[in-house]
Amino acid sequence: MIPVPLIQEATEWRRQFHAQPELGYQEHHTSRRVAELLRSFGLQVHTGLAGTGVVGTLENGPGPAIGFRADMDALPITELGERAWRSTQPGIMHACGHDGHTAILLAAAKHLSVTRRFSGTLHFVFQPAEENLGGARKMVADGLFTLFPMEAIYGMHNWPGLPVGHLAVNSGPMMASLDAFEITLRGKSCHAAMPENGADPVVAAAQLILALQTIPARRLSPLSSAVVSITQINGGEAINVIPESVTLRGTLRCLQSDVRARVRSMINDFVTTFTAPLGIDGSIDYLTDYPVTCNHAVAAQQVRDCALSLLPAEQVHWEINPSMASEDFACMLEVCPGAYFWLGADGASPSAPLHNARYDFNDELISEGIAFWAALAEKLMPTR
Template sequence: MRIDPDLLAEASTWRQSFHAQPELGFAEHNTSARVAELLQGFGLKVHRGLGGTGVVGTLERGDGLVIGLRADMDALPIQELGQCAHRSRHEGRMHACGHDGHTAMLLAAARHLSGLDTFRGTVHFIFQPAEENLGGARKMIEDGLFQRFPMDAVYGLHNWPGLPAGQVAVNPGAMMASLDTFEITLTGQGCHAAMPERGADPIMAGAQLITALQSIVSRRLSPLDSAVVSITQLSAGEAINVIPEKALLRGTVRCLQTPVRERVQQLIGELAEQVPAPFGVRGELAYQVGYPVTENHPDAAAGLFRAAVAVLGEANVRWGCPPSMASEDFAFMLQACPGAYFWLGVDGETPSRALHNPWYDFNDQVIEAGVKVWTELVEQSLPRR
């Protein structure tokens, strides 16, 4: 498969422009306007406003199956430290996760496919806001994404440091973990630090509770189950000589299986109530269910695998890779519609910086591989004319 080198160069220019002008979740106004402008220039029907700043470009080639291809557009609240020519022009914001590259690749695929007349059916190019922690995929779905644009399958990708540039990894099941957050309020009785017997110490109870919460994975789940429970914040007290009345614990839960996720939530609730009680402290849990497991549908994953092998070669496509305990809100789309999600490697001669790193910059050399996989997936998924 040949992709026009001029298109690839243009896609790199788009990508670097997006990188220089990052916008945070649900505030991607300039990015979405530029995306819509380009899609209209390719001759696609353009729909704006889903999920606030979301854009859907539709390419119709007669009756047939309908598939969706998704890219995320938002940046992160991180100060960029790299010194590339296209570094962020906005203080405290940068594309540290490669969504600029995802957007540019999908735009290039839309442009390339708009010039083909080899398939029959419809492709929806979905440009999603607010993937980073804000659930933009869920918002687009709530705004009627799959009702207004019914699809037989939907697909997404993420660039992946640690995987060689241009290689693809895809699983027939879980790719990434669920993400939930929790907050436990411990209420005791404040007192003078010199007379702890006159109070009920929520910090002592919190210390015991933190240890107990870590035993969920090590002692309450099967070693074959996958879960991570992390306490990320502990706050209590104002004066150095006072045992406070309250302490607050916050943390996250990540799992690769939905039943395990439900079990961990139950156990956190039990421990939050039971462990502080002997200290005369009351524990109250507030649990926020967040992103589900990003779990591929096996048939869709197999189709994606075949498309990637066709354009990249079998040696460059990994099937059945270890999932990541990071999370991705494309999971909501996979709950609503069959589909699959894959990783595209970005490590060149020099390994890529990690995602969410202030030195990260997307590797433009993989744009061609991404466009080829998207194009081949469309041509294999939709019947030929």
């Protein structure tokens, strides 16, 4: 049973984090506060991984070393909510619930530091820059698993569309891969009334956008999961001038690594060869790439077993449809066994979607999250 004062304390932390959101690699206030609280719980604290990352370590006798991870960064979105704890930073808000994830993991660390019903070492990993900036990969590159060897690592995310008190986990993919790309189409500028004197990258861009949609629709099996979306088009300065170049930005999402490799190759071919007959030179640069968030089967089963020990069977969802959204916790799962799971966020009324300007983390989830982290630690690291 999680003490009510701890739940209230975690709720206050959550709302403080919400009011002071920070973008990826800029989580200086959040990082300092997290480190301060962890030290007050008696944990060993390491700062500076990936710049603003924090790791708190709680040792309690012999046993395995396990990691629990929370993300800390916010999004470049102007908040539209009217809550007392709404963002005080113009154009920045916690629209994905990382404020809640951080508060829950802090509270779990405090609870476990008091109860100590486990034997081994727990590493509480607070990660910066999850939103498209690769903070997990940077933490790994900076030595996360060298400095803090772990037998497994686990990550949690709140999930609108699933009721509070429900948990979902798969033995394989949970979230899609992410490839963010920028395509540059270079033509020849000319007067818009004399297009024969130039090479029009705007027309080429229009045709390329439509052609790229044939990849998931006609080049892949219907059983393969892939999404190709162009989300930005930039080019031109005057209405009577065909521009020299047009830039397209977008994203590719896949649930299978082999499909991802094939689609990337096909996009590259379209960019470089499809536009050539139009007199356009095409090139592509990949800006961000996360692998598929693919759970390790044993770790996922451990999460499921723990959930079944806490919740009615009908509230534990196993082998559900993965999401085509992405998560850079995948970069940790590439090098360390573990699992990623969702906790339901819908209360009496449905939660606003993630990345929505009216989203706010559902504080009803805080006690559920603390209880699950504590139970998972005790299950994975039983006292001797």
